[in-house]
Amino acid sequence: MSNMILVTGGTGLVGSHLVFKLAVAGETPVVFKRSTSDILKTKKVFSYYTNDVDSLFNKIKWIDGDISDFYSVLDAMEGISYVYHTAAIVSFQSSDKESIISANITGTKNIVNAALEKDIKKLVHISSIGVFGRSNNNDIVTEETHWNAKKSSAYSTSKYHAEMEVWRGISEGLNAVIVNPSVILGPGNWDSGSSKLFSTMYNGLKFYSMGSNGFVDVKDVVEAMIILMKSKTSSERYILNSENVSYKQLFFWMADSLDVKRPKYKATKFISEIVWRILWTKRFVTGKKSAITKETAETSRQIYNYSNDKFVEETAFKFISIKESINKNAKLFLSDQH
Secondary structure, eight states, rough: OOOOEEEEEESHHHHHHHHHHHTTTOOOOOEEEETTOOOOHHHHHHHHHHHHHHHHEETTTTEEOOOOOOHHHHHHHHOOOEEEEEEOOOOGGGGGGHHHIIIIIHHHHHHHHHHHTTTTTTEEEEOOOOGOOOOOOOOOOOOOOOOOOOOOOOHHHHHHHHHHHHHHHHHOOOOOOEEEEEEEEOSSSSSSGHHHHHHHHHTTOOOSOOEEEEEEHHHHHHHHHHHHHHHSSOOOOEOSSSSSEHHHHHHHHHHHTOOOOOEEEEEHHHHHHHHHHHHHHHHHOOOOOOSOOHHHHTTTSBBOOBHHHHHHHHHOOOOOOOOHHHHHHHHHHHHHHH
C-alpha cells in the first residue's frame, strides 16, 4: 500500500508491534499518540526483533493529539487513506472507569466520524472478546454470540459501546473490519496489561485459578489486522484466538519457561476474594496498581471458550501455539532482567 496509514495507540502492545511490521514492510506509518505517551516503549519493542532499530524507527511520523478531541483526530487524518485503530485503555481497576469510557467510547466515536468525513478507504478496529460476555453452559463463543451485560467489567462495556460506534459508521458507509482478540500475549511493558503475567509469575506466584480463557500471540493479531486491511472484506468481525487454555496450564507453562517454581495451590473462591482485597489495600501503601483486581479474580474462575473458525476458514491462517508464544516471550522477558 503506497497510501498513507494512520495508527492510533502506537505505543501500546498491539500498536507498537503493528508499527514495527508496517515499517519492515516499507511503509511510513503515521502514529497518533498522546503527548504524554512514551515512544521509547515502541522503540524497545523494535529492539526485540531487529538490530536495525534506528532506521526502522525513524520511518515513523509521530503526531501528538487527544483521541477524545474530535478536531485533533480530524487533523491527524489529513492525507490518510487507511486507519488502524488500536488505541484503548485496558484496565480492570475501578478507579480507571471514567478514563476507560472516555478513551474507548468517545475516542472510537471520533475516529469513526473523522474517517467518514475524510472519506477514509478502510478502517480496521481492534475490539475485544470482552464484547461477547459469557455464553450459557460454557458453550463456545462465536462472532454470533450476543453481548451479555450482566457482570461485564467497565472495560468490556466500553469496548462493546466502542464497537457499536464502528457498526454505526459501517451503516453510514464506512468501509471497516473489526477484530476481537482474546487475551493477547506479547513483550513490551512488563508492568502492565497481560504482559504483567510474566513478571507476576517470575516474582513468585503461589496460586493458580481453575478457570480457562482464550489466548493469542500479539504477532498473530497484527498479522491478521494487516491481512484484513489488504483484503476486500468489509462489514465483518473476527475472533482472533489461538487456543483456549486453563489458567493452571498457562501458569505452569510460564513457570517452566521462566525457570521458576510452578504455582502450588489451587485458588478457591474464598482465597481469590481474600487475595484481591489484600492487594487492593496494599496499593494504597505502595501506590502501585495490582495485576489482580476484583474483576480479574472473578474472571479467572470462569470457563471461557472462543472459536477462531470464521477467520481460519476464510484465510487459512495458522496461529502460533500458546506454549510457543509463552516460550518466546519468556526469553524476551528474561533478557530484560539482566
